[in-house]
Amino acid sequence: MSGKRMTLFRTARPLRQSIRPKLLVYGLALTGLLSSWIAMAAEPAVIDLRSTAQVDGESILLGQVAEIVSDNSDQADVLRNVELGRAPLPGQSLLIHRSQIEMRLKHNGVDPQQYRIADQGPIKVLRNQEIISAEQIRAAVEAFIKAHAPWSADQMTIRPIHYAQDHGLPCGRLSIQITAPKHTDWLGAVPFKVIMRVDGREVKRTSVPAYIEVWQEVILAGKPLGRNQPITAGDIRAERMNLARVPANAVVRKDQVLGRRANRSIAVNSVLRLDQVDSPPVVRKGDVVQVLAESNLLRITTQGVAQGDAGIGERIRVLNMASKKKIHARVVDAQMVQVDY
Structure with missing residues (x-):
C-alpha cells in the first residue's frame, strides 16, 4: 500500500511543474488584453x-x-x-x-x-422661431367677429383693422384663441384679446382693436315735438344710420312711437329714444274698467276701479269691486285691463 502511495505522489510532481509555465503564459496574455481594454476605455x-x-x-x-x-x-x-x-x-x-x-x-x-x-x-x-404675421392675426380677428357678432352680414361693416406687429414664437403646434370683452355690444371700437399658444401652452398675448359699424334704420323727429304732443306719421322719419353713433335705446321701428306722445320737448332731426315717449293715458284714476282673467280653459271678468292714469300696455293698480282688493293689471284699452292668470 505504501509503495503505491509513494508512486502516485512522485508521478504527480512533474504534472504540476508542467502546468506552471502554461499558467504564466496565460496570465501574461490576459494582463496584456486587460491593459489594452483599459487603454481603450480610458481614451478621452x-x-x-x-x-x-x-x-x-x-x-x-x-x-x-x-x-x-x-x-x-x-x-x-x-x-x-x-x-x-x-x-x-x-x-x-x-x-x-x-x-x-x-x-x-x-x-x-x-x-x-x-x-x-x-x-x-x-x-x-x-x-x-415660427412667425405669426400681423396679416394672420388681422384675418383671425375679422373671422371671429363675423362668426360671433349678433348682426347680419348686410348690416355689419368691419373697418380695416390696423395691427402691424409680427410675432416670433417657439417652434411647435401653433394655435390662436380670440375673445371679445364681456358685455360688449359689438358696436364701434372693440378691443379683442388674442392669445397665442404653442403645443397648448400660452406663449404670448396681445390686444387687437377693431371698429364695427352696424347700419340700421332708426326713427328721427321730422319736426320739433312739444311735451305731451301726440306723435303721428307726419312727425317722424326713418334714416339708415351707424348704430355706434346713436343711443343704445334708440327707436328703430315706427310702431314704437306712433300713437304715443313725447314726454319732453324734442328737437327736429333728433334720434328718438324709448325713454322720450310714453303712451297717452286711456284709463284715468277713478274710471270703472272690466278686469279680465283668462287662461286656455277659463275666462273670468269682473269690474274694478282704476287707481291711477295709464296708457295702453302699461301696468296699473285696480281695486276689485267684488273682493275690495287692489291688484295689478295691464291696460288693454280704455275699457279693459288684464291680470296674469
Whole structure:
C-alpha cells in the first residue's frame, strides 16, 4: 500500500511543474488584453465644437452645439445630454464660450480626463422661431367677429383693422384663441384679446382693436315735438344710420312711437329714444274698467276701479269691486285691463 502511495505522489510532481509555465503564459496574455481594454476605455472623448448651431427648445444641450466622438456610446450619450443653459428667445442668438462648456461639464460631474475639447469656440447659438404675421392675426380677428357678432352680414361693416406687429414664437403646434370683452355690444371700437399658444401652452398675448359699424334704420323727429304732443306719421322719419353713433335705446321701428306722445320737448332731426315717449293715458284714476282673467280653459271678468292714469300696455293698480282688493293689471284699452292668470 505504501509503495503505491509513494508512486502516485512522485508521478504527480512533474504534472504540476508542467502546468506552471502554461499558467504564466496565460496570465501574461490576459494582463496584456486587460491593459489594452483599459487603454481603450480610458481614451478621452473628443468634443468638436461647431461655429454655429440652431436649437428649437428652451434649453441648449452639448450635443446640439458640438460633435461628440467616443468609442464608448454610453459616455457619448452622457456628454450629448449635458445642459449648457437656457436658449435665447425665439429669433435671437447668444454666444457660448469654451469656458462655459468646461464649467457645465464639471458641474455635471464629468472628469476632465474623460474628454478633450478640440476647438476654442465661441459658438453662436440661434433659437429657431415660427412667425405669426400681423396679416394672420388681422384675418383671425375679422373671422371671429363675423362668426360671433349678433348682426347680419348686410348690416355689419368691419373697418380695416390696423395691427402691424409680427410675432416670433417657439417652434411647435401653433394655435390662436380670440375673445371679445364681456358685455360688449359689438358696436364701434372693440378691443379683442388674442392669445397665442404653442403645443397648448400660452406663449404670448396681445390686444387687437377693431371698429364695427352696424347700419340700421332708426326713427328721427321730422319736426320739433312739444311735451305731451301726440306723435303721428307726419312727425317722424326713418334714416339708415351707424348704430355706434346713436343711443343704445334708440327707436328703430315706427310702431314704437306712433300713437304715443313725447314726454319732453324734442328737437327736429333728433334720434328718438324709448325713454322720450310714453303712451297717452286711456284709463284715468277713478274710471270703472272690466278686469279680465283668462287662461286656455277659463275666462273670468269682473269690474274694478282704476287707481291711477295709464296708457295702453302699461301696468296699473285696480281695486276689485267684488273682493275690495287692489291688484295689478295691464291696460288693454280704455275699457279693459288684464291680470296674469
